Amino acid sequence: MDLSNYDCAGLFDEMFDENGSCRDHYKTFEKLLKKTGPKKLKQLQFSANKTQLAMGMTFNVYHNEQGLEKILHLDIIPRIIANQEWLQLEAGLRQRIKALNLFIQDIYNEQEILNDGVVPRDLIENSKDFLKPCIGITPPKGIWCHITGTDLIRDNSGEYFVLEDNLRCPSGVSYMLESREIIKRAFPDLINKAGVMPVSNYPTRLLQMLQHLSNKEKPVVGVLTPGIYNSAYFEHSYLALQMGAELVTGEDLIVKDKKVYMQTTKGFEPIDVLYRRIDDTFLDPLVFNPDSMLGIPGIFEAYKAGNIALANAPGTGVADDKAVYAYVPDIIKYYLNEAPILNNVPTYLCRKPDERQYVLDHIEELVVKETNAAGGYGMLIGPKSGPEEHEKFRELIKKNPNNYIAQPTLSLSTVPTLTDEGLESRHVDLRPYVLYGEEIEAVPGALSRVALKKGSLVVNSSQGGGSKDTWVLY
Amino acid sequence: MLSRVANSIYWLGRYLERAENYARFIDVNFNLMLDLPPGMKAQWEPLVFATGDQENYIKKNEGFDKKQVIYFLTLDRENPNSILSSITYARENSRIVRENLSKETWEKINELYHYVNNASERKIWDKKDPRSFFDNIKNQIQLLYGLTDSTVARTEGWYFRQLGMYLERADKTSRILDVKYHMLLPSPQEVGSPLDFLHWMALLKSVTAFNTYRRMYGTISASKVLEFLIFNRRFPRSIYFCLKEAEDCLHMITESSTNEFKNSAEKEIGALRSKLGFSDISDIIDQGLHESIDDLQQKINIISREIELNFFQLKPSVSPQNQEQE
Numbered sequence: 019m020d021l022s023n024y025d026c027a028g029l030f031d032e033m034f035d036e037n038g039s040c041r042d043h044y045k046t047f048e049k050l051l052k053k054t055g056p057k058k059l060k061q062l063q064f065s066a067n068k069t070q071l072a073m074g075m076t077f078n079v080y081h082n083e084q085g086l087e088k089i090l091h092l093d094i095i096p097r098i099i100a101n102q103e104w105l106q107l108e109a110g111l112r113q114r115i116k117a118l119n120l121f122i123q124d125i126y127n128e129q130e131i132l133n134d135g136v137v138p139r140d141l142i143e144n145s146k147d148f149l150k151p152c153i154g155i156t157p158p159k160g161i162w163c164h165i166t167g168t169d170l171i172r173d174n175s176g177e178y179f180v181l182e183d184n185l186r187c188p189s190g191v192s193y194m195l196e197s198r199e200i201i202k203r204a205f206p207d208l209i210n211k212a213g214v215m216p217v218s219n220y221p222t223r224l225l226q227m228l229q230h231l232s233n234k235e236k237p238v239v240g241v242l243t244p245g246i247y248n249s250a251y252f253e254h255s256y257l258a259l260q261m262g263a264e265l266v267t268g269e270d271l272i273v274k275d276k277k278v279y280m281q282t283t284k285g286f287e288p289i290d291v292l293y294r295r296i297d298d299t300f301l302d303p304l305v306f307n308p309d310s311m312l313g314i315p316g317i318f319e320a321y322k323a324g325n326i327a328l329a330n331a332p333g334t335g336v337a338d339d340k341a342v343y344a345y346v347p348d349i350i351k352y353y354l355n356e357a358p359i360l361n362n363v364p365t366y367l368c369r370k371p372d373e374r375q376y377v378l379d380h381i382e383e384l385v386v387k388e389t390n391a392a393g394g395y396g397m398l399i400g401p402k403s404g405p406e407e408h409e410k411f412r413e414l415i416k417k418n419p420n421n422y423i424a425q426p427t428l429s430l431s432t433v434p435t436l437t438d439e440g441l442e443s444r445h446v447d448l449r450p451y452v453l454y455g456e457e458i459e460a461v462p463g464a465l466s467r468v469a470l471k472k473g474s475l476v477v478n479s480s481q482g483g484g485s486k487d488t489w490v491l492y
Numbered sequence: 493m494l495s496r497v498a499n500s501i502y503w504l505g506r507y508l509e510r511a512e513n514y515a516r517f518i519d520v521n522f523n524l525m526l527d528l529p530p531g532m533k534a535q536w537e538p539l540v541f542a543t544g545d546q547e548n549y550i551k552k553n554e555g556f557d558k559k560q561v562i563y564f565l566t567l568d569r570e571n572p573n574s575i576l577s578s579i580t581y582a583r584e585n586s587r588i589v590r591e592n593l594s595k596e597t598w599e600k601i602n603e604l605y606h607y608v609n610n611a612s613e614r615k616i617w618d619k620k621d622p623r624s625f626f627d628n629i630k631n632q633i634q635l636l637y638g639l640t641d642s643t644v645a646r647t648e649g650w651y652f653r654q655l656g657m658y659l660e661r662a663d664k665t666s667r668i669l670d671v672k673y674h675m676l677l678p679s680p681q682e683v684g685s686p687l688d689f690l691h692w693m694a695l696l697k698s699v700t701a702f703n704t705y706r707r708m709y710g711t712i713s714a715s716k717v718l719e720f721l722i723f724n725r726r727f728p729r730s731i732y733f734c735l736k737e738a739e740d741c742l743h744m745i746t747e748s749s750t751n752e753f754k755n756s757a758e759k760e761i762g763a764l765r766s767k768l769g770f771s772d773i774s775d776i777i778d779q780g781l782h783e784s785i786d787d788l789q790q791k792i793n794i795i796s797r798e799i800e801l802n803f804f805q806l807k808p809s810v811s812p813q814n815q816e817q818e
Contacts, residue, residue: 246584246587246588255590255591258591259591264494265591266494267496269496270494270495270496280494281494281495281496282493282494282495282498283493283494283495283498283648283652283745283803283804284493
């Protein structure tokens, strides 16, 4: 494959530097690429697609009687991260999650950070994700955010920025694991030659982390799923299978005397730890959303009594609100007295008058986001919208400044990606997974989401995004 | 094992067996109609009555035209017991318990579902001779049985599937006998006539019993066919055999001896199996064939309900699957 025509369009590319020469950590891969013809690459891509379908790595787009299932396109060209870079990232993630965990513990208990005025009290207490029933609770071992899937991007200078913390129920880890299996088949020798760190012990570590939350010697662990119609059902069933844990739905569980039991063919059997993949407010209809059909009445009382551990703990959502996000550097400083290793994307809080003014004056250059919306809803991309839209958002901000933040439009780094026209540069983000058990550790790998459309910055699977296997080198 | 999982596996067994038996019903009726003497009207009505879904059928159809009946029994999604519905439920159930099935089992069920679903588009009921379609369904389900037999561990899940399969089969064999009851002869004098024999032969063929029967009994007679299909100890589709197997499955699940019972499901099935074990064809004839069969089917439904109560439904809020046929 001839790589001389590869065009990074002046953006930061993971494989090639600004002079067009291959970066060191991609050299082994480059060697192989040069030896492999375009036809062979297409073949490898084709068989990767087929394997995915046969494995049933599908997500539900919507459900009807026919039940449409789609695969998330996996591009066979890996995204490679050098060891040094990874160590830096990992240290940054560890620091950030340690601080966020302390923050959540604090705001549900002593509230020192609010009393000291570092984070505004009303921002927390008026947040719909600040769950009053959690006040006064310290979860088992003091851990709130057991599993985090932090979204990061790299700007034009190559610096990493945290985009979102995702402290609730981050998904996608099954793709990280299964993608590696598929790519191993496509490039069997290379993984070894290039020195790629394995990710396959993630399920074991996840299980250990979950078991750590119970004081029992052999705790019973379950994955709590909303059921087969949930778009991530494949992942829930996959993780349960890999951990050898029970896959349970709310229907399988019952609470008696503040203890949680599974309904089995031999009667009720106790369960100790739940990796729950349903939202906080659906967990217990007696405490939160009374209409929840997915939840287990009484489970929150059992949780408070310390009879069941929940991962992640209910109430973490308050810390990944987009307005709280802006305070994370201050939060790190406050609890750890350290400078943040990983930077935030600069964020203007419309609740602050001077920053609001800046946003109103520069709205056409900025991305405006609603603080508690997710998935690209309630968003304005300044450079891509007209004056009418700008004016509409100016009004919205003025009316309800607390609800909005703004950020500069950042570019994303690119990676060579297999397209119909050969290898072309496409934008990627990065989602590593961090587990908080006995210690905080990131699995050396990640889900790299890739925008398959030329020039697009949208990596969401619902909007033409795909994924890449992510290699962290020894 | 989680009750919900056991429940899904049990119904997976029932739905697959149901679909296979429906394919058998239709295939045999089709063959039978080809053999009718000229001037005899084809009878599709008995099939609908045997499945017990006549009310549902009559609501949407007038008369018992071949194509209508085939569509209703095969591809009608509004008929919860049609082949397509059964296979769809079987697939949904296996998706729920995927981590408990072997990979091949899931893939095969998936394939079968797509095959039947596509038949809907190909308008299979409209074909002049759709027999190859029903043959394929039978074959694919038999293949699945073979696959599971050699890939699935004999743990609780296995016995729940077998339990569902055998109970369903006992019910379906009884219904095949009922088809004969509903199949009208032109006049009472025709009992024992060649046409009557034709009916009995078709019935035996539908459960792949014709050759076995011939070897064991020789000539065809109504009472012997009935005896064979109800009481035979060795034929795997006879009602007695199916109930005995189902009973053994229950005892494997509760790890108890068949000489005693640990719960109401074991009690009910043990009682029914012993009653059959100590009856013969004269008891059936004394009670009346249709009445005996009705009675049997009701008892099988009671057993199924007891299984639900004892294994699947410990807490009151759970809504179990319930597709017993009246």
